[in-house]
Structures are given as C-alpha cells and as structure tokens.
Amino acid sequence: MPAVYMREAQQSDCTVIEQIINQGRAFLKAQGLNQWQGTYPNKDTISDDIARQQGYVLLLDNSVVGYAAVIEGQDPIYDAIENGEWLNSTTNYAAIHRFVISNRYHGQKLAQRLMSCIFTYFIALNCRDFRIDTHPNNVPMQAVITGNGFHLKGHVYINDGQSRELRWAYQIVI
Template identity: 55%
Template sequence: MTTVYMRPAIKTDLKEITTIIDGARHFLKAQGLPQWQSGYPNEETVATDIALNRGYVLVVGSEVAGYTALIAGADPVYEAITEGQWLSDTDEYISVHRFAISDGFRGQKLAQRFMTAILTLCYHKNQFDVRIDTHPENHPMQSVITGNGFEKRGVVYINEGKEINGERWAYQLILA
C-alpha cells in the first residue's frame, strides 16, 4: 500500500503545486464554473502561503498530490455571511482555501483523506472551528465538504478577478 500523508508545503513544491492548481482550474472550467478562472490562485498566491507557513500538501508515495492553504483568524469574506449565520461569533477559526487534488490522482478518494488530515491538524492545534466555501455548482467539492461533516451555514461573496461578488456556499464544522 502506498503511503499517504499531509505535510507543510515547502519552496521546492511550488512548481508541482502550481501544476495542481492549473489542473483544477481546467477541471472547473470544463464543468462550466467561473471559479478560479481569473488567474487566482496563482504561483504568487501559493508562494505567499508557503512563506507564511499556511500551505500544505498531500503526498502520495513521493509525489505531491494535493494542495491547500489553512488560514487562522478572521477572514473578511466570511464576515459578511447572508442567508444564514455561523455557529459561533469568534474570530478564532481556520479557513480552508485553495483545496485542490492533482489531475493524476483525481477519482481516488484522496480529497476525503486530505480533508481528514486537515481536520486532524486543526484539532491538534486546538482550532476547533473550521470554515470553507465553494461555488454553488461545484458538486465534487460539496461532496468532500459535506462528506466530512461540514454543515452549510449560508452564502458569502468573493471578489476574484472578473468574478465580482461571486456567490459561494459557506460551510462550518465545529470539532468536538
């Protein structure tokens, strides 16, 4: 059996992560979604994540198979939730952003394993409030999110390149 684990992203992962993000961008475009079609996230975004120690990779064997950014603290996008509300009023939460799996590993249920590793890390760091968002038509990501116990809490809006006020469904999980 191949080893699967999550670790902090490092500078030498940058090209592989950029390839993963580009593949995810094409996957979303093929589904007809505007999500990530404006050039964000990009290499600069990921380099910043790595420099700030908030980027993580999923490793399968010796290959980088996935990427995410885990951002602690208040997220301005999440402060203006509509059509619902968060379960807590705290600024002490982790936002999961830029979650992507490599084209070469898509369909192997690794996104579920990656999310489990993320939640385990959050718990280990005593960060029990975890939030994430995705496009209303991104059904594969919604499946990963709800399949890991997240609950839809409302709608948030992002400004991403040409997609101004892009609607996103917002989810939350309180780890007990």
C-alpha cells in the same frame, strides 16, 4: 498501501502545486464553472501561502498530489454571511481555501484524506472550528465538503481580483 500524509508546503513545491491548480482550473472549466477561470489562484498566491506558513501539501509516496491553504484566525471573507449564520461568533477558526487534488488521483478518496489530515493537524493545535466555501455549482467539491461533516451555513462573497463572486459557505465544529 502507499503512504499518504500532509506536511507544510515549501517554496520548492510551487511548480507542482501550480500544475495541480491548473488541472483544477481546467476541471472546473469543463464543468462550465467560472470558478478559478481568471488569474487566481496563481504562483504568487501559492508563494504567499507558503511564506505565511498557510500552505499544505498532500503527499502520496513522497509525491505532491494535493494542496490546500489553511488560514488560522479571522478570515475577512467570512465576516459577512448572508442567508444564514455561523454556529458561533468566534474568530478562532481555520478557513480552508484553494483545496485541490491532482486530476490523476480523482476518485481515489484523496480529497477526504487531505481534509482528515487538516482536521487532525489543527485539532492538535486546539482549533476545532473549520470553515470553507465553494461555487454554488461545484458539485464535486460540495460532495467533499459535506462528506467530511460540514454543513451549509449561508452565502459569502469572494473577490478573486476580477469580480465579486457568490460562494456557498460551510462550517463544522468538531
């Protein structure tokens, strides 16, 4: 079995991460979703994640096959939740954004592996509260989210630089 692991993303990973995000963008478009159909996320977003030490890559035999940004602490996107509530009012949580796996590896359970790596890494840092959001019609991502133990907690809105968009918000406390 090939080695699968996560590490902090490096600036040298930007090009491949951007390619994987563009694959994700095309995948979402094929589903008829407007998620990621503008200029967000882009190379500047990724570079900023990496500079802030918030970008993580999933590797399969030393090749980058997935990416996620994980923001520790209060994330303004999650300040206002509608049609529900968070399990707690703590600001000590990890918010997972820009979660994507290369199209080449869809169906191989690598999204679950990346999520497990995120949980393991941040639990070791004493963070046990995780939040994530996705488009209401992004059924594949919802399956990844709920398949990893998250529960729907309500709705949030994101501003992707072009418009204000509704997202379903999920949480797990481990």
